[in-house]
Amino acid sequence: MAEPQFDGRTALVTGAAGDFGRAGALALAAQGATVIAADHPSRHAELAQTVQMCGSDAQSRLFDVTELDDVRAAIDGLIIDIAFNNAGYQGEFANLVDVDPADFAKVLAVNVVGVFNVMQSVALSLSSAGRQGSIVNTASMAGVGGAPNMAAYSASKAAVIGLTKTAAKDLAPLGIRVNAISPAFIGPGAMWERQVAEQAGVPSSYYSDDPETVAKEMISQVPLRRYGTIDEVMNVVAFLLSDAASYVTGTNTEISGGAS
């Protein structure tokens, strides 16, 4: 990865103890950004590792994205220029008729309310400092096409796309661009392993009950016939956050190898 540069910019990355967030934090740091890496308090050890990998000027923030006051307090006093608003929760895999209402609510809280809380807090911070900025929200192809056994997750990621489009309109007068990314099957990593195992474990007319076969069934849905890599996702994130995308706002970029 090269090109876009973030020298002198401060970047907030949520979910930075996880696969995408850590890769995003490292990519932005490598391109000159001062990274504020954030995650849930329960992930403090992994977050500390991310911060260490990012270099000496990186900082960590521990907060639950569903708690607006905590989000505000954590970024109070910082001037954030760019944000990779990426924390998310996949939820339990279940057919619609078996969905646990409490888990449904938790997925919506993290993926919708959490994304909103971070986006609003960053927008307020930017506008009070009179600065322009750029935000990338992590949605998913599940929010575009609807993934089997993932009702709450699909609903929540569709909501992220809608939130992104409204935010782009509402924040454009402030010079803040907002875009979403929708990855499909990305690997290797915890989420790839988990979704293969979970889909195999849930009775379904779409996937078999053997994880190795499920992996092949997923890849067969992808015209490029492979899963995407985390670097391929970060290339898009860095572009959308950078000035190279200065006329791009309100988009949802599908990073899916052509899967829909």
Ligand SMILES: NC(=O)c1ccc[n+]([C@@H]2O[C@H](COP(=O)([O-])OP(=O)(O)OC[C@H]3O[C@@H](n4cnc5c(N)ncnc54)[C@H](O)[C@@H]3O)[C@@H](O)[C@H]2O)c1
């Ligand atoms: N990996 C994929 O294949 C894939 C595909 C499409 C979309 N996504 C999305 O990408 C994002 C990152 O996924 P990942 O693969 O890195 O998963 P991950 O589980 O490794 O990372 C998600 C991070 O979000 C954090 N988080 C969860 N709930 C939180 C909360 N309430 N407050 C603060 N932090 C919280 C977790 O602690 C974790 O570190 C998620 O939004 C996910 O839905 C991933």
